[in-house]
Amino acid sequence: MSNIREVARLAGVSVATVSRTLASPERVLPQTRDKVNAAVKQAGYHPNLMAVQFRSRKTANLVILVPTIANPFFARVISGAQQAAQCAGYRLLLCDTQGQEAIEREFAELVPGHQADGVIQLRAFDPFLGHPPGSATPPIVNACEIIAGTPYPTVSLDNRGGAQAMTRHLIDLGHRRIGLIKGPLSSPLTQERLAGYQDALGDAGIEFDTALVHHGDFTLQAGYDGATALIQGPHRPTALFCENDEMAIGALKRIKEAGLQVPTDISVAGFDDISMAAYCDPPLTTVEQPAEDFGRHAVHMLVALIENKPLAERHVQLPFTLKIRASACAPAGAGR
Amino acid sequence: MSNIREVARLAGVSVATVSRTLASPERVLPQTRDKVNAAVKQAGYHPNLMAVQFRSRKTANLVILVPTIANPFFARVISGAQQAAQCAGYRLLLCDTQGQEAIEREFAELVPGHQADGVIQLRAFDPFLGHPPGSATPPIVNACEIIAGTPYPTVSLDNRGGAQAMTRHLIDLGHRRIGLIKGPLSSPLTQERLAGYQDALGDAGIEFDTALVHHGDFTLQAGYDGATALIQGPHRPTALFCENDEMAIGALKRIKEAGLQVPTDISVAGFDDISMAAYCDPPLTTVEQPAEDFGRHAVHMLVALIENKPLAERHVQLPFTLKIRASACAPAGAGR
DNA sequence: GTGAAAGCGCTAACAA
């Protein structure tokens, strides 16, 4: 592999001039520049980025920790992040952590290790937990699922408000027995959505019934299983609110298999508005999240942190939108 | 930020001993090791990975270029790659290129730039195209969609065979007019599948009709649009073969909107077997690909390349499986 | 505008 010294020799200039030509060509005479460029081509020279970054102590790398990229919602978040990173002159190092703390820690370690400038965490776990307290916290932004009481900047959705709005929508349609297919207990996000669900129930004077709540893990299968549990028995719910679209689609399948109609027999609602939501049968009523904006905002904030620019807000909250489609309607025999 | 020298001072040893303690503790006396470890903790020391890798000329980074991580099939490929990389002691740098050559080139540049040891390309584009011919080709493996006539090692599916098998399956069910919703013209993969489709038609003595072919871009919307075009007119096909599951699901929606039944009026088949395929209505008959294996094999081959180990095979071909579900059946009025 | 030279933090001979 050729190095800067060889290029300098070929061009008949000093290494400093080669370095300057590459970094700030305007500080070099055109004729010198041409000589250098010719030498670069001739030598097949590629600057050793390792050395460049080592020397200039700037990596232009951002790490993003994603619980699972198989989740289409996260795919959209990443897409937004990638765009914003590109614009800001950073590369995005994507890491599918499979929700494993060890992997999250390992990748986050790239930051104190000078291999990346900052990290975006999309899950409620602090990858720097237990770091030497003396050192300043590395640049990090927490988005989507927020670590309770975290000092880090955050980008979040009003999950409680979103769940409340959707539950209220179902109540307004005339539903009184609304099943809830939740995410895992450990997720703060799912606790907030449960709270929103309870808020709406409370407002309508409907008693909260734990028998109507089922825990899943955000997968299609979990929705299927949740529906199985909730629709059996004599007094089944007239609507099912699922905490993400994939579980809702899983539930849809199970309900149809039971010989019931959606929405006439049971209404179904989701959360996220993944692209599939508009294509399933019936199209899914859901809570839309501006997924790409999570990524975009997180990157902007992280870059500000890294470059020591002031942060406009430390805690950004993004708006949700109720997306009314055909999977939810008034229950059979509703008074209104 | 503390450095190795400070740790050495704190521990009362030389920098070499600190370096050794970190890299190969067994070459250092236990008591020395303890002193060093204590000093590391006290100093809040994190090795500067930039310097480590710069000096030892090994990054343990692998770049994977993905056309779009929003595609659930690629998500599975990545998942397999990540696993294999982890096992082999490498990090995977994921890059969503959005199919843009400029982005692919930029990330591939990390390899000659010594910032990554090799690259996996999942699309039929050579990111090192036009590289100085003098220099040896950087370690690269081409998987999924293969560059025509590439000298690189590859991991591929028998796309032609897969498409032929599915088309034959539809013919065996009694279909004679089979619509094809293809990927973009530019994709080699889609040309192979077209060839397989034509093979099966030829074997059955059915004439190829270009009016039954529609070009899409692998999105839900493309399937929807393709179905719109193909099901209108008096002599519509009795089956639709889509080159991926997402287009098949898009087609499903359109067919139902037209008041037709799947599969009784029109059968639908897909390709890939994404998780959603089993959950749509009706469940999708499709060609299953071992997605995770693409990633796994690609990583294994790339690591072999990087570490100068012999490659068992330069061109791995993975098996497909016909996944028969409910979206395809014999056409109405079929003789058998 | 260009060159000489110092040194980033670390590893790896080699010496002790």
Next chain:
DNA sequence: TTGTTAGCGCTTTCAC
């Protein structure tokens, strides 16, 4: 087993 020392390839003063 441990220390000394010479760089890895580059950027960046500071002279000229």
